[in-house]
Amino acid sequence: MDLSLGEDQLTLRAAFADFFDKESTVERVRAAEPLGFDQELWIKLAGTGAIAMGLPEDVGGGGASNLDLVLVAEQYGRRIAPVPFIEAAAAGHVLAAAGAVDLLGGVADGSTLPTIALSPARDGRLRLVPAGAVADIVVALDGDRLIAIRRQGDQPGARPHVESSPNFASSPLADWRLDDGDLIELASGPQAVRLYQDGVSLWQLLMAAALGGLRSAALELGVSYVKARKAFGVIIGSFQAIQHRLADVVVAGDGAQLLVYEAAWARDAGQPEAAALASMAFLFGADCAFRTARECLQFHGGYGFTLEYDIQLYFRRAKAWPLALGDSRREYQRLADLVYPKPETTGKTATSRKLRSRDGLLRRRQARRVSSGCA
């Protein structure tokens, strides 16, 4: 076991820390609201090679590891950059894995922006697709088909293509219809589901990393505020009530970061538990990021909920970024199925129907008691 970062990784992290510090300033982040997209930053980011860095070299990518992507995503999250880096990386990964090389044209230089719909299509619609308002291609699951929809006739650089759905994080979320562009089937059957789930899993991993970066920046804001603000003649950071809460989020955050790195390592090493770890990293990371942002917002007192102070920018995203995937309780249930062997269910629909009837439920309980010998 060796949990240190290598020389190359430290360099990579420092380079992207610099990039986002310089290019994604608070002023730029604020200026990009409410849409949450900065075209100029997007093109600049493409110029660093970041968007295609995780793709295989034979399709024009950088062949970077998942850990490399995680390090970039952390810096991206730290400066809450108004560009869909994570969505493009996950969608690009699925397109490459499905062999759709022609759809990857223009992805590396930022002229084509791909994204991934995090919920399968329903009634011909994809709801609240992250980066949906600015994307040119959306990768999605429709039944057991993995599809890509390519929007036609849009002028490059004329983003957004459609209006975004107003949301708490200022993210360019938008609905797509399956007939919003050319529909290309990439795969079908179990293979399609597998490719899609792997894409969502990568999104979870990178989102966990981004939330980790967000958390550390929110914490910096909180700490610098409690060290400056005075009450009762002393800085408020000298109060134990504040120190304990800060210590709690730091400890939890350290754990969250380790979990993200472990999940990235597991993906790189082809470990069977990679998907479960990505899900854990996402859930724990989301939880820690929101708790940290919430505490640090509260330390700001009344200023915390004014728009002037920057902590609100982090608070809103910590709450809303993870929601793109839907209800976390559903994700916890899915994680339970990944981590523990599935319960033996026979005739699930028949069972549910029986469960709905009170009499059926009681009968079932009775039968169980008798059969398990503890009546």
Add this chain to the structure above:
Amino acid sequence: MDFSEDDRLAEYRQDARDWVAEYVDPQWAEQQRVSGSYHTPELHSLVAGQGWLGAGWPAEYGGTANDPDMAAALFEEIDAAGLHMDGWATTKMISQTLLHAATEEQKREFIGGALRGEIVIVLGYTEPDSGSDVAAAKTRSERDGEEWLINGQKMFTSTAHRGTHVFMLTRSNTEVPKHKGLTTFLVPLGSPGVEIRPIYTLGGQRTNATFYSDVRVPDSARIGPVDGGWGVMHVALVFERSGTGGGRRSGPTLSERVATWAQPGCPAPRARPRSCSAPRARSVSTGTCWTSSAPRRCSAGRRATRRWLPRSRRRSVAEWSALSTAAPRRSCGRSSPSACSACPVPVRRADQP
């Protein structure tokens, strides 16, 4: 970066398991559970007699030629067999402290005795009125010619009823700031004036309150300089807080057992415990990472702190909370799941208090 668990002790594990199968009496674990005393003298003498306590220690203080890796594997297997060695845990901490803080003569006497299994040292820091604020200790030590008189009371002196010595923090000077008036002693528990009263705890473990009235010890029992006890404590607390290991449990974790139990076969709602267990599995995974990262952080110059608990402790915190969150409001007619053959989750694990 590499998260794969490399098992340094892999080649010793089978031998260690064989050793446990050959020498360990299966009743010892049950005796510990029932009595709440986490020190089995027979086991301690057995391990010491074969030279395992002295493995890796300097030969001049009683170290043996036994392979330290084998010894480590052995202790983990003993732990996995549900046996605590709390007496050795505290004796080891203090012996390590003595290496740094004691005189040559004391090292030979006390470390040598400890490694031969003749001396079992317990901790005497906490008092009725001071715990975390350890330097606020009030137990008095007063010089009387070549001897010292000790008067006071210590709390949570675990294993004292089976130990031979207590490593004691005392106040030798009341005229100076609290950190500057402390002196440490290694006091024989058999001395006249020492009284040990049991304290039973929620989880079944027995600890003690110990009382000291005019306990007389020679100056040779003093560890470190007069009024220099705080410096000795610095060393002792680092050894106490930086211990890792004893974490390799065999068999399913508690969250896994909850998840298994929550399957059909037991008439209890099952979706909730399963999804509630999922975050616990997450925290177990995080805990494992935390523990693994502790030595790296320490070697990188960061101080070992309370945060880096031994893995065993961390797991049990995560897992006990799994039990409390996940326990369904009702199961079958019996009062506890363990009483029902269809509910295989034990209410209390053999290796837990």
